[in-house]
Amino acid sequence: MRNTHPLQWEQVQTALAQNRLAHALVLVGPLHLGLVDFARALTQAMICPHQSACSDCVDCQMIARNEHPDVLWVKPDKAAGAIKIDQIRALSSFVFLTPKRAKKKVIWIEAAERMNTAAANALLKMLEEPPLHTHFILIAEQIGTLVPTVLSRAQVLRFNEQEHLLDVQFEALSAHYSDSERGLVLQNAQTLLRDLLLLLNNTLHPCKLAAQWSAYELSALLWFLYLVFAKVQKMQFLGTQAQGLGASQLLDLSKLLDRLSVFKILETFTTVLSTLQQNRQVNAVLVLEGLFFDLTEARCSSTRIAI
Ligand SMILES: [Zn+2]
Secondary structure: OOOOOHHHHHHHHHHHHOOOOOOEEEEEOOHHHOHHHHHHHHHHHHHOOOOOOOOOOHHHHHHHOOOOOOEEEEOOOOOOOOEOHHHHHOHHHHHOOOOOOOOOEEEEEOOHHHEOHHHHHHHHHHHHOOOOOEEEEEEEOOHHHOOHHHHHOOEEEEOOHHHHHOOOOHHHHHHHOOOOHHHHHHHOHHHHHHHHHHHHOOOOOHHHHHHHHOOOOHHHHHHHHHHHHHHHHHHHHHOOOOOOOOHHHHHHHHHHOOHHHHHHHHHHHHHHHHHHHHOOOOOHHHHHHHHHHHHHHHOOOOOOOOO
C-alpha cells in the first residue's frame, strides 16, 4: 500500500499514529485500484501487535485470510444485490462485544453504495453513537451514491489516481512500482502491448494468450490493461499522442479500435473487476480467456493493421 497509494497510506498512518483515525472511513474509487486491499492493509496496521502491517504475525495473517475474529466483512449476498437491513442489524451483536484478540474491531462494508435505505439508516444509528473499539471502513465506487447522513459521520478518502496516471509514461510508472507485481507487468509493457495487438488482429488466439499471460498476477495485469485502454480512450477523445515506451503500440490500438469498442472494452473490465471483487478465488486463465474473447468481439471488424 505504501507503493500503491502512498498519499492515502500516509494520511491514515499519520492519523493512526496520533490516535485520531476516524471511527468511520469511506474509501471511494474505482474497483481496480485495490480498495479492498487497502482496507485489509489498513486493518492490519490497526490490529497488528507490532503496530505496522507486518504481514508476518498471526493477526496480520488472519486478516489476510479474512479469518480474524475481530474483523467482519459485510457485502451484498448476490453480485448485483443490495446490502439489506438484516445484515447491518446483525452487526450490533458484534459491535458491542469486547474484541477477542486485538484492541480494536473493524467492520468493512464493501459496495457500500448498495445499502438500501433501511440498511443505511440502521448503520447511521451505529455511527451516531460509535461503539468503543470499533472502526468502520466503507468501500464505494462513487461518493454520490452514498447516503449523505452516513457520509457526514465519516471521513472520506478518495482514490482517483487513474486520472493523473493516464498522463504518466510507462517507464515512470515502472520505476514507481519497481518491486511489485504491477512493476513486473510494466517492465514488460511493450511485449504485452504487442501481444494485445496480435490478439486484436486475430493472429494470436485468446486461449494461447491467456495461457502466456497467466504467468503474471491477475489483478496487476487487469490494472495495466485498464490503464492501456483508458489511455487509448483519452487519445481518441482529445486527439493527443502517447509519449515514451509503448507510444507507437498505443497509437496502433487507437487506430485499430473505434471509440465505441474502447468504451465497451472498458465496461467489460469494470464487470470483470467487480466479479473478482466478489470472488477472490478465481481461475486466472479462465478470466483472461473470457476477457480476450470479449476484446476480439468488441473490435471493429473491418480494420486491420500491419504490426
Ligand atoms: Zn502484523
